Amino acid sequence: QSNGTTSNASTDAPATASAALPAPFNGDPVKVALVRQSGAGDYFEAWGAGAAKQAKAANIDLTVTDARNDNAKQASDLEQAIASKPDAIIVDHGQTDTLQPLISQAVAAKIPVVVYDLALTDATGVVTTSQSDESMASGVLDQLIDDVGDGAKVGYVSATGFAALDRRAVVWNKYVADHKLDVVFSTGKVSESTATDNIPLVDAALKQNPDVKAIFAPYDEITKGVVQAVNQNNLGSKVKVYGIDISNADIEVITADGSPWVATSATDPSAVGAAVVRSLALKLAGQLDEDDVQFPAKTITQSFLKDNSIDNVTSLRENEPSLDLADQVTADWLPANS
Amino acid sequence: MIESSIPEGDDQATLSPVVSLSGVSVAYGSNVVLTDVTLDFFPGRITALLGANGAGKSTLIKALSGANPRYSGDIAVDGTVLHLSSPVLAKAHGISTVHQKVADGIVPGLSIAENVVLDDLANASRHPLRNSKQSLLDARAALATLGLDWPDSLLAQDAARLSISDAQLLVLARALRGTPRLLILDEPTSALTAAEAERLFTVLRALRDTGLSIVYVSHRFGEIEALADRVVVLRDGVVQHSSERPFAWHEILHDMLGRATELEQTRVDVRRGHDVVARVSGVPLLAAAPRLDLEVRTGEVLGILGLIGAGKTELAELLAGLARPASGSLSLGGEPYAPKRPSDALRRGVVLVPEDRQRQALLPGWSVAHNISIPFLKLSSALGTLRGARETARAQQVIDSLGVVTAGPNASIDDLSGGNQQKVVVGRWLSAGPRLALLDEPFRGVDISARREIGGRLKDLVASGDAGVVVFSSDVDEILEVADRIIVLVAGVVELDAYADETDRASIVGAFLGARTRDHSAVPPEGHPK
Amino acid sequence: MTSASLAPKTASFAERGAAFVVRWGFIAVTVALIAFFVITEPNFRTVDNVFGMLKFIAPTAIAGLGVMLAITVGGIDLSVGASAGFAVSIAAWTMVIGNQVGGVAIGVVLLGGLLIGGLNAFLIVVARIPDLLATLATSFVIVGLKLLIVDGKSISSQMSLSDGTTAPGKFTADYLWLDRGSLGPVPIPVIIFVAITALLWFILEHTRWGRALYAVGANAEAARLAGIRVQLYRTVAYMGCGLLASIAGLLLGARIGQGDVSAGNSLLLDAVAVALVGVSVLGIGRPNAWGTALGAILIAVMVTGFTMVGLPYYAQDFGKGIVLLIALLFSFTFSRRRTVVTAGSTTSS
Amino acid sequence: MTSASLAPKTASFAERGAAFVVRWGFIAVTVALIAFFVITEPNFRTVDNVFGMLKFIAPTAIAGLGVMLAITVGGIDLSVGASAGFAVSIAAWTMVIGNQVGGVAIGVVLLGGLLIGGLNAFLIVVARIPDLLATLATSFVIVGLKLLIVDGKSISSQMSLSDGTTAPGKFTADYLWLDRGSLGPVPIPVIIFVAITALLWFILEHTRWGRALYAVGANAEAARLAGIRVQLYRTVAYMGCGLLASIAGLLLGARIGQGDVSAGNSLLLDAVAVALVGVSVLGIGRPNAWGTALGAILIAVMVTGFTMVGLPYYAQDFGKGIVLLIALLFSFTFSRRRTVVTAGSTTSS
Numbered sequence A: 001q002s003n004g005t006t007s008n009a010s011t012d013a014p015a016t017a018s019a020a021l022p023a024p025f026n027g028d029p030v031k032v033a034l035v036r037q038s039g040a041g042d043y044f045e046a047w048g049a050g051a052a053k054q055a056k057a058a059n060i061d062l063t064v065t066d067a068r069n070d071n072a073k074q075a076s077d078l079e080q081a082i083a084s085k086p087d088a089i090i091v092d093h094g095q096t097d098t099l100q101p102l103i104s105q106a107v108a109a110k111i112p113v114v115v116y117d118l119a120l121t122d123a124t125g126v127v128t129t130s131q132s133d134e135s136m137a138s139g140v141l142d143q144l145i146d147d148v149g150d151g152a153k154v155g156y157v158s159a160t161g162f163a164a165l166d167r168r169a170v171v172w173n174k175y176v177a178d179h180k181l182d183v184v185f186s187t188g189k190v191s192e193s194t195a196t197d198n199i200p201l202v203d204a205a206l207k208q209n210p211d212v213k214a215i216f217a218p219y220d221e222i223t224k225g226v227v228q229a230v231n232q233n234n235l236g237s238k239v240k241v242y243g244i245d246i247s248n249a250d251i252e253v254i255t256a257d258g259s260p261w262v263a264t265s266a267t268d269p270s271a272v273g274a275a276v277v278r279s280l281a282l283k284l285a286g287q288l289d290e291d292d293v294q295f296p297a298k299t300i301t302q303s304f305l306k307d308n309s310i311d312n313v314t315s316l317r318e319n320e321p322s323l324d325l326a327d328q329v330t331a332d333w334l335p336a337n338s
Numbered sequence B: 001m002i003e004s005s006i007p008e009g010d011d012q013a014t015l016s017p018v019v020s021l022s023g024v025s026v027a028y029g030s031n032v033v034l035t036d037v038t039l040d041f042f043p044g045r046i047t048a049l050l051g052a053n054g055a056g057k058s059t060l061i062k063a064l065s066g067a068n069p070r071y072s073g074d075i076a077v078d079g080t081v082l083h084l085s086s087p088v089l090a091k092a093h094g095i096s097t098v099h100q101k102v103a104d105g106i107v108p109g110l111s112i113a114e115n116v117v118l119d120d121l122a123n124a125s126r127h128p129l130r131n132s133k134q135s136l137l138d139a140r141a142a143l144a145t146l147g148l149d150w151p152d153s154l155l156a157q158d159a160a161r162l163s164i165s166d167a168q169l170l171v172l173a174r175a176l177r178g179t180p181r182l183l184i185l186d187e188p189t190s191a192l193t194a195a196e197a198e199r200l201f202t203v204l205r206a207l208r209d210t211g212l213s214i215v216y217v218s219h220r221f222g223e224i225e226a227l228a229d230r231v232v233v234l235r236d237g238v239v240q241h242s243s244e245r246p247f248a249w250h251e252i253l254h255d256m257l258g259r260a261t262e263l264e265q266t267r268v269d270v271r272r273g274h275d276v277v278a279r280v281s282g283v284p285l286l287a288a289a290p291r292l293d294l295e296v297r298t299g300e301v302l303g304i305l306g307l308i309g310a311g312k313t314e315l316a317e318l319l320a321g322l323a324r325p326a327s328g329s330l331s332l333g334g335e336p337y338a339p340k341r342p343s344d345a346l347r348r349g350v351v352l353v354p355e356d357r358q359r360q361a362l363l364p365g366w367s368v369a370h371n372i373s374i375p376f377l378k379l380s381s382a383l384g385t386l387r388g389a390r391e392t393a394r395a396q397q398v399i400d401s402l403g404v405v406t407a408g409p410n411a412s413i414d415d416l417s418g419g420n421q422q423k424v425v426v427g428r429w430l431s432a433g434p435r436l437a438l439l440d441e442p443f444r445g446v447d448i449s450a451r452r453e454i455g456g457r458l459k460d461l462v463a464s465g466d467a468g469v470v471v472f473s474s475d476v477d478e479i480l481e482v483a484d485r486i487i488v489l490v491a492g493v494v495e496l497d498a499y500a501d502e503t504d505r506a507s508i509v510g511a512f513l514g515a516r517t518r519d520h521s522a523v524p525p526e527g528h529p530k
Numbered sequence C, D: 001m002t003s004a005s006l007a008p009k010t011a012s013f014a015e016r017g018a019a020f021v022v023r024w025g026f027i028a029v030t031v032a033l034i035a036f037f038v039i040t041e042p043n044f045r046t047v048d049n050v051f052g053m054l055k056f057i058a059p060t061a062i063a064g065l066g067v068m069l070a071i072t073v074g075g076i077d078l079s080v081g082a083s084a085g086f087a088v089s090i091a092a093w094t095m096v097i098g099n100q101v102g103g104v105a106i107g108v109v110l111l112g113g114l115l116i117g118g119l120n121a122f123l124i125v126v127a128r129i130p131d132l133l134a135t136l137a138t139s140f141v142i143v144g145l146k147l148l149i150v151d152g153k154s155i156s157s158q159m160s161l162s163d164g165t166t167a168p169g170k171f172t173a174d175y176l177w178l179d180r181g182s183l184g185p186v187p188i189p190v191i192i193f194v195a196i197t198a199l200l201w202f203i204l205e206h207t208r209w210g211r212a213l214y215a216v217g218a219n220a221e222a223a224r225l226a227g228i229r230v231q232l233y234r235t236v237a238y239m240g241c242g243l244l245a246s247i248a249g250l251l252l253g254a255r256i257g258q259g260d261v262s263a264g265n266s267l268l269l270d271a272v273a274v275a276l277v278g279v280s281v282l283g284i285g286r287p288n289a290w291g292t293a294l295g296a297i298l299i300a301v302m303v304t305g306f307t308m309v310g311l312p313y314y315a316q317d318f319g320k321g322i323v324l325l326i327a328l329l330f331s332f333t334f335s336r337r338r339t340v341v342t343a344g345s346t347t348s349s
């Protein structure tokens, strides 16, 4: 099925399906509620676009709500989604304690549920999908250790209280302990303008610790701010920055001349969004073998991007086909389409 | 200091004062504005409190009414000294006050009826549930004491819509509710017409006869002659004079101003104007009024006299570019004149002293100098850059020419007494040598000497030749004192147009009341005491 | 003698037309929107959806009612978002780490709300800091304090504490009932929302305390001279606002089911918008409870309806702005008279 | 006949003390904080750091100066954050998708800022919608419009467009110079910040136009009667505010180097805080340029200093709130007189 899903990514061509759609996709559009909890930023935007595209190809009528960092709204959204009796529900990110009761309620109401990047305490009857934060974080951190070695002076820029960041923090703490890293500063915040608002924090931290060797900033919006601060202090050649996630905008920053951002760990968000929708479709068609789907992450280095003259996500996917997830959760009637 | 508390009759000698002050002083910061005032107020007596602008009258009243708890000295009610720390406390002891600033008495957004019974909101003995029917009845009863019978549909309106004179009546009605023992009125008539004032006096006399003690502040000596049992004069915060009827006005004036002044000025200098500076042709002033024609001439002060609602302010606003004529036309200096906004009028040399200085003229928090220079910023600047010296010079000139009592051009306008603020406003508008000066109720709250000073400046202005001056007022005496030519306006119609020496008080009052002859009680009191 | 000037005139046709538009324009916009969604979206007209919308908007509406109280006394409160967030964390802390039942948490939260309101009142009334500035500063302090208390972390059951143990408690059922319970078909948050609106309406319109609050806001000096305890009323209004914000927080907390640190962040702007819109709705021209509730309902209708129609969130923002503008045009542009309420100033008083 | 008793008296000791505190209290707090950081943090006192701080706060300060302009005419502008964000996206769109050079982008952005200011002015001055409400509604509309234009995406060079091609342009060097350039040791944003502050200070304090702006804010009716074109000045103030917000956006855009969709979102509260603080600083009691700049600098000092000291961001919020409160206490609580500036109201005018 690798017949060029990457090349038609940018066209609006209908799914290049090689088989007729099975039930329930062969009749009226299937109504699916996508209940999102996305922060601002390109990752979420691309994820949503991928999901929408795949849904269209699979004859799914997707109703999207987005709580945008407001967990109470996500609870309301999910509640209202359940009340509207859709054929299935996708829950994208969110807080366990908030959503678990409502998801159980949906399951009890016999509505198929797929969750993405949401840890559940009771996942009975739910398809769970995720891009593994552990593997993403450890991927770049391995690179970091390779580059600067044990015991190096490092900085950490992140925030607490956000599920994905908290999971990445667990991995970070383990690496710090295992490799005796010397954490000279630890700052950062997630705000409505995350990239901008981290610049002064990191700027101050760098003024304080200009001898730091590497900075781990496990969220691309934060990473962008870190890169600006490093450049602003003319430390581009001395400090290496490690991030997580990727987008067109990130690629521009990574490949800029003298950029300190040397590695990031990434999935292709639009491919992931599409794959989540496919998981749901296969589930509804009764063709999903496994109720826990993981999308592997790739560690992308600056040199890889530069060597291959990659300047946006499209060309990244051409050079790193595994990001497409083109062979994950697909079927003849359901090719990857993001 | 003059012994001030000898009651007149023998029967009253046994009465004890309702409220007595001893050694009361008030300072604003380091500025002592009331020094060691000792006074008694007896039941059944009306005490007139006189004093030039800034003498400390309102300050004394604020202390007496609990509005300014920061006074020193003793205030005793029925012989018991207590600290009047709040308006509630003062009211609880039967001290009821109408303050000088009417705006401080009206709550916009609440209905007129609710405003009349505003005190009930603070009255813990009232049932917490509102009873609007009862409020309406109470409000009507309160207004009835002043002979006002406003219909219920009016009482339900937002009080913000009241004109300043109606608002004044409202606060008076409120103060008369309940059974006060000491009633304090700070210039209650400055926004009233003579008829309304006279009705107020009837009420006050009746109240006095029931044993109420009244403190009355006014700059109008006619009223005091007609009303007061005793006169107390403040000068620079010190009690200068206290006397019983019959009043020795020369002495009172002397103690008030610190120099001898004539109470009455005989007009010998009525001028005749020459050229027409402004003309109103065929303009209806009020919605239903006929078209009005009118000329303003240079070289004379034109006084336009009319009751509230006669259309005076409308006329002034038309000429000043605040409103546009519904039909007809205006001309200025022979040329067509159709100002779209005040700046157009100003450019043509037409200035307006508006009737409500607080709302329409003053810039709160600003210095005297900056308040004065605001219409003349162009003259006070070079290439757009302000020249402070020019502003100060202009301000100093206004302060000197009108005798404004202030610490100087840089003092905050907020710190001036009401009358002095008015002088600043008048001085501002006259300072640029206007071609046509319109003054809407310019003597509101202004003391006698300031009135003379303003009048003098107006005469100087017309004497200089090519300027026209129009004074709008509802007070016959003010007009008689300042105007060369007098126009009486009734409901948008000119009832009389004559030079001051060709007519007399009686015919003016006759024309004034032409449309309201059934209202006989509305004859204004004689202007000056003999 | 009545000064003739004030005799009520018969209103002209145009004038009555304008008054009608001012009074009903906002409602008309809301009704038109509802009608549109009812016709186009079958799911919109279900009873479930109606209650769902009301439930969703309840915290915003309640915080908005708090802001309305502050506006009533001529001020404003920018700390409602922070207070609601504080309430969420404190409730979570009490139950999860303090291992208390929901009733205790509710008590603690309400007390906290009163304290925050009291702090605002102190800063504004006693220390004479202008309301906008004082409540802005308080909101920084409260958010900071909250995060300090929880170390910047969301509190959830089974979380590991810094001493290595696991948090002993959890969100108890009685507390969660605040969100999940219902009386007949009516969810508890909706009942609380409507009850508070009705109560505030009654107090403001039908008691002398309510009138006194208005008087303080419209002309504090006149109110003071009339013997109204201005300072006291302002203090009560800000404490009431703090209390309402903490109730909003309680509902948010029960909905989220954990001590989410970001809760309440998005509440402020909507709460303020709702309270301000409330002033203009119905042509009343002063803060009022039903107007505020209506403003909240309009927001709920837009969010839900636009979502059902399939607009992305950013198109929703756009739509929200446009609808708000149209409603405001009706309320103000065609209004013959000025409304006289001032909300928020840098005037110390 | 000026009575002699009113000759100015020497102020009492207590009075002069209070005046001193009011005038210098805020500055003292700032200086004390700076001194503390200078002593404890060697890196704080480097020239680099000083310029770094000023550079970082420049956009906030410039947007704050815009809000100050609105406050000067008695209003407020809650759309500065949205306008700045709009500027970022529009600049990116012009350069990256429209393939224009930075100069063109700057022109487009400034024009956009004027238009937004003009829209606000129209709604407030002509349609008579109260400033708080009008600018709130505008900010929803602008944010929505921006996201609609860019489909909710950050715009970066080489991004693929919906027609499958790659965006032709990029952030050009002349545009990026706005952030990265410097004159001698002084970064361009700092120069722009200081220049705008000085210009506004001069206009407001020393020209008749500035005086007229203040008059409009102090008593619009009196100003109108004094021949000041009130509507015109209010329009100019809001357009100026829109322009300044878009300049803030230009700097933000150059700093990020991309059309970050979230840029500007967090600007609003700080800009408003800074402008309000500016009113109180120096005991001036009315909006003023240097006070606003000082407020911005205080924020920069706190953020940088606290970070160097190693406080996590949430403790910084707390510190920010406390320092703000202390400064406000000095400015208002000890002040003898009321400040009379009103910022924002629900009053249509």
Ligand SMILES: Nc1ncnc2c1ncn2[C@@H]1O[C@H](COP(=O)(O)OP(=O)(O)OP(=O)(O)O)[C@@H](O)[C@H]1O
Residues within 6 Å of the ligand: B028, B031, B033, B051, B052, B053, B054, B055, B056, B057, B058, B059, B060, B100, B405, B414, B415, B416, B417, B418, B419, B420, B445, B447, D006
């Ligand atoms: N709040 C204040 N701060 C400082 N000085 C004040 C203040 N209020 C009044 N003054 C000063 O106190 C003096 C007395 O003022 P007051 O208002 O009592 O005068 P008044 O006798 O009522 O005058 P008028 O006839 O003009 O009303 C004036 O010189 C005035 O400048």
Ligand SMILES: Nc1ncnc2c1ncn2[C@@H]1O[C@H](COP(=O)(O)OP(=O)(O)OP(=O)(O)O)[C@@H](O)[C@H]1O
Residues within 6 Å of the ligand: B161, B163, B165, B286, B306, B307, B308, B309, B310, B311, B312, B313, B314, B315, B355, B474, C004, C005, C006
């Ligand atoms: N905003 C308003 N709403 C309703 N009526 C008004 C308003 N402004 C003025 N009027 C009425 O228009 C008429 C003309 O008023 P105007 O002020 O010109 O009278 P005037 O002779 O100047 O009386 P005054 O002594 O009160 O100044 C009056 O009946 C007045 O009450």
Ligand SMILES: [Mg+2]
Residues within 6 Å of the ligand: B057, B058, B059, B100, B186, B417, B418, B419
């Ligand atoms: Mg007085």
Ligand SMILES: [Mg+2]
Residues within 6 Å of the ligand: B312, B313, B314, B355, B440
């Ligand atoms: Mg008049």
